[in-house]
Amino acid sequence: MEEIFGRGGLIAHAHPDYEYRPGQIQMAEAVLRAFEERRHLVVEAGTGTGKTLAYLVPAIAAATARGTRVVISTGTKNLQEQLMEKDIPFLQRVLPKKFTAAYMKGRNNYACLNRIKKAETMPVLDNFDDVDYFDEVRHWARDSPTGDRAELTDLPENLSFWRHIDARSEICFGQKCPDYDPCFITRMRQRATDADIVIVNHHLFFADLALRGGEYGQVIPDYSAVIFDEAHQIEDVAAEYFGSQVSSYMIDDLLRDSQNLPITDVSANRELTKSAARIVRFGEQFWAGLATHDGRGEEGRYPILPGTFAHKAKTGEIEATAVGQSYLSLDGALHRMETTLDALKEQPPEVENIVRRIREVRFHLEFIVAGDDRRYVYWLERRGRGTFLRASPIDVSTLLQDKLFERVETVVLTSATLASAGNFNFVRERLGLPDKTDELVAPSGYDYERQAVLYLPPRMPEPRSSQWADEAAVEVTELLRVSRGRAFVLSTSLSGMRALYERVAPKIDYPCFVQGSASKAGLLEKFRATPNAVLFATASFWQGVDVRGEQLSCVIIDKLPFAVPSDPIIAARQRFIEEQGGSSFYEFSVPQAIISLKQGLGRLIRSATDRGVLAVLDPRLRTQSYGKLFLKSLPPCRVTSDLAEVARFFHQKSGAVSPKSKVKLPA
């Protein structure tokens, strides 16, 4: 690894911005050892370590030496694209050994040739304005090399007809499809089968892992090793795919597709029309009943409470509630359609597909409505016009042990934020890492002592106090005057964000942007392009946001980012730990919030020349015993409670350290 990453190494000769980074070499050697010894490894590599190359180089070495395939799973499609467009071509130029790489996105990013063909003769447009876009997609799909919609850069993100022509697994006929050979998914799978390195994202990885062994779900070819970048996200993604889900959209799509089946049998068609009408009627009752049952029709995530579908009557008998009755009627109507289709003598792939989808919907709906498997949390989510019913495993550790850690030779988990209070106990416990997993905290390439200051205001009320919003606004206003804008103000809730924005924006002379006023990408673009701008935002800007240089010189965080206990999954995880005799606060809430806080800090210092101030307004960092765990987990930067000291830091030239800067924290 020294020969590649060292001062006179291959990368030093080829990369214009090369820097010698001891943490990078340490990490690369640890990853190589994990491959050689067929072990698992967890690595925290803070920003500035150069972790992407530190895992790619050993992965390529292992794949080419052994002739096996290594999968790299990233947190986002953007990171996937960055690997494929930047890091992989660079290494293909630099490394002496030739290797091949392919990327795979989730199936719904790709067009389905079969559905596009059918869409030419049946209506798919909900919105007449989309007709030009549809023509554009149709022409593009004829010649596209990949079928990935990202090739069409001017296509709006929320194009209504895309879900009627995408290549999601449930609509796929597999090898029975007449377009199987030219199919974009077939070709993508082929490219991946021929590659040494396959780049996927966590959503595709876990969707594939959950369906592995099935006929239509599996797309990722077999692999002997996997590296998860942004590994702090994988518990949530795994829980999403190892559970059950039924949405109102799934039933709508099923109905729509069932009405276009190539069936000539007149009585079967009559029967199907009747069943479809019943599914519509009982479906409407069912979703409306769920909305009134918990008294809220608003967007959000809610637990499905006991007694939603059945309760104990005065007679002592268990009887269905009104929404439970709607479920039984809906299930009956679905069953009737399934039976009609199943009885047909001729079963083209379209019919088989609908029968399979009805069975899946009925199976998952029954599981969610029964709600009696204590390993799952049952919840619903309202988003846009859709309702999603879900059952998610509360604890994914045993599932991951069985399906991942025991089956794959080497699993490497890395992220800038995986350790809390200096250890990996939290991530080990949550993900079920085997005891013999190796660990490494790779030192960051940045000099935090010189580059950053942590500011903790000397007097702030408790976050629940009635004076909180006013006092926080005073602090933020003063800080922004000192920093001359150039800041992110990150809140843990939308209401907190709005309260700060409304109180602070009128009092400062710098341009202010607020989350929700434009798309995330649009807001970031404006922030980068506007001198002295301030952006007020919440959790979605805590991760994966990269603003380099002076434009972002201050990150202000209002409260310690504890996960919201009203979220059904968080509440279920906390309850589970308590039931096992543990402390959900110290074993879950604190380490999880530490990792989130470190993510927030990660927005500030993005290069070796960046300088900035992180301010955390929450007094619990100093007043509560667990505050020390947070402070111990942050990079070793200077800490101060003196705003004048912060002002001096902003006036200093890069590199100078004030002799007064080592302000001691109150005991």
Ligand code: SF4
């Ligand atoms: S194989 Fe599946 S995804 Fe591919 S064209 Fe056919 S139906 Fe669509």
